[in-house]
Amino acid sequence: NMNRHEGLDCALCLLWLHNFRMRKSTFFELCDLLSPALKRHNTNMRAALTVEKRVAIALWKLATPDSYRSVANQFGVGKSTVGAAVMQVAKAIVRLLLRKFVTLGNVQVIVDGFAAMGFPNCGGAIDGTHIPILAPEHQGAEYVNRKGYFSMVLQALVDHKGRFTSIHVGWPGRVHDALGDVEMPVVILGDPAYPLMPWLMKPYTGSLDSAQELFNYRLSKCRMVVECAFGRLKGRFRSLLTRSDLSPKNVPVAIAACCVLHNLCESKGDTFMAGWEAEANRLAADYEQPDTRAIRRAHQEAVRIREALKMCFVAGQGMV
16 A cells, blocks of 8 residues: 555656656755745735645746636636736746856866866856747837747856856847956867857867867767757746747746746656656747857957967867
8 A cells, every 4th residue: 555655656757747847845946046026915815815826826837838717727717817927937937047057156166067078267158049939019120039939038057067158138139149348267068059159169160170160079079968968958948939928028037937946846856757848849840049150250368369279278188
């Protein structure tokens, strides 16, 4: 009999994980972290829903491609209650947890982590990904990307473990990947769409000699962490894979909240289930990612740094 209970517990845990994309213990910890902000909202919710129920509704909405109506039916509440809960919870996550969970933390640990993967003096890998959205009412044309759908760009810097250390969200889909001035004592790694800067290394392009190929190999091995992080982010939070029915002005808050939750789950070592990636890939097929590989003129100082790193790889070929 005991075994039957354990089996049931285990099945319920898996169902829980599938529906909320995090373990029960992580869920309750999240509720505790958010309760100072969410308790104050009780008056605006017609029947004051518990903090737990609002967090559950918001997670379900973010974790599935389900419509407001279907989530409302699932929880026995009205559609407008789902909308209010999602935004209250997402805003609370961004306000209370973004700075705490999406942070560079100890740069030396990150540098050591990338060095172990074969790239010295690296503080992170950077990339952008397009999140499909509904057509905005104003300036809609700016949001149509090269693949012809409306999207918003999430740009993220990721550490060696695939956790977001810095995010920027909300640009219209038409913009190319680019970055403002970032003062970094160490380099970050980008794809060819980024300009080459003293603090930003990208691959060589064109016909390559073996030294340049080695450099590119090392760089792409380390850049896989950012692609993998986006994959896991969207595998957990499938609402990012289909045209979100949130209003475009609320989308950046929801995306940022998902990034915080990704880091929370990763730092807790929460299971990422085997089927999630395949499921995400199926949904992603409807919205192909635009290719943003615009090659820009290289910056002289950056060229020297990249050459030096390349020579260092060639000299130490036996190393990693």
